[in-house]
Amino acid sequence: MNANFAIIVPKDSNLKNKKDLAKIKKLFLERFADAKSELRFASNYELIVSVMLSAQCTDKRVNLITPALFETYPSVRDLARARPASVAEIIHSCSFFNAKAENLVKMARLVVERHGGEVPLDEKALLALPGVGQKTAHVVLIEAKGANVMAVDTHVFRVAHRLGLATAKTPAGTDEELTALFRTDLARLHQAMIWFGRLICEARKPKCEECFLREFCDFYGREGGAK
Numbered sequence: 001m002n003a004n005f006a007i008i009v010p011k012d013s014n015l016k017n018k019k020d021l022a023k024i025k026k027l028f029l030e031r032f033a034d035a036k037s038e039l040r041f042a043s044n045y046e047l048i049v050s051v052m053l054s055a056q057c058t059d060k061r062v063n064l065i066t067p068a069l070f071e072t073y074p075s076v077r078d079l080a081r082a083r084p085a086s087v088a089e090i091i092h093s094c095s096f097f098n099a100k101a102e103n104l105v106k107m108a109r110l111v112v113e114r115h116g117g118e119v120p121l122d123e124k125a126l127l128a129l130p131g132v133g134q135k136t137a138h139v140v141l142i143e144a145k146g147a148n149v150m151a152v153d154t155h156v157f158r159v160a161h162r163l164g165l166a167t168a169k170t171p172a173g174t175d176e177e178l179t180a181l182f183r184t185d186l187a188r189l190h191q192a193m194i195w196f197g198r199l200i201c202e203a204r205k206p207k208c209e210e211c212f213l214r215e216f217c218d219f220y221g222r223e224g225g226a227k
Contacts, residue, residue: 020216024163025182025189027212032192037143039063044119044144045076049104051139052131057095065091077117079108103131121145134172142187150178150186155197162201164218 038059041047046066053062069090073079079087088101107129111119120126121144126137134151141147152160152171156178160166166177182189200207206219214220 021181024165024213024216025185028192028196029185029188031212032195035188035191035195037139037191039143040066041143044121044140045079046070047143048107048119048126048129048132048136048140049079051136051143052104052107053091053094053100055096055100055136061094065094075117076108076111076119079104080112082108100131106130107132119144123149134175138175138190142190146187148184148186149190150175150182151190152178153194154203155201156190156193158203159193159197159201162206162219163213163216 039047039050039054040063041050049069050062050066053065069087072090073082073087082105084098084101084105087104088097091097091101094100110129111117115125119140120129121141123137123141126132126140127134132140135153138147138149138151141149142151150156152175157166157171157174160174160178165181166174168174168177178189179186196213197203200211208214208217208220211217211220
């Protein structure tokens with residue numbers, strides 16, 4: 001398991017009832033009503049490439065990489081004809097650039113071969129593409145058509161466990177638990193939880209005194225603050 005997801009989950013969660021869940025959901029959606037992805041893309045092709053690159057890499061870094069990549073390979077068919085080594089050279093400042101280059105080219109080839117060059121907007125079809133896991137598939141579906149799905153990155157995982165909303169040890173398990181708890185507005189909650197994690201519930205130094213959800217937090221108030 002990625003070290004970024006290694007969070008100890010306290011057993012004595014203080015989140016116990018539907019009233020708490022409703023309030024948490026309401027506060028998230030109110031405080032981050034305009035939350036959206038930082039990734040810059042102009043098509044579903046650019047979207048899936050950007051999301052694949054964003055794995056263990058910041059959105060800001062991806063946005064610095066993609067202009068040159070899309071100028072060189074303006075369509076999925078162009079990328080399908082590329083050599084992975086050439087793609088790797090362009091995206092070298094991204095984490096795991098060699099593996100990502102291989103997957104990007106394989107993904108593009110499969111999109112051309114199976115889907116006529118159109119990125120599929122179906123979860124099963126997306127998951128069949130090289131380099132596309134559940135999180136990537138769900139982000140594509142959220143951004144492309146506002147699908148009612150959750151996507152769990154390191155921020156969402158951290159926030160969900162600190163608030164006692166999840167106990168699963170994996171992103172996929174956490175996705176399942178959050179989906180079962182909230183059921184609706186999942187795409188908006190996904191964006192809200194990401195920004196909450198970035199701006200307030202930071203990994204190393206959470207801003208607990210500024211937090212509008214600290215009354216629900218399993219970590220707040222222990223040992224003089226966040227644990």
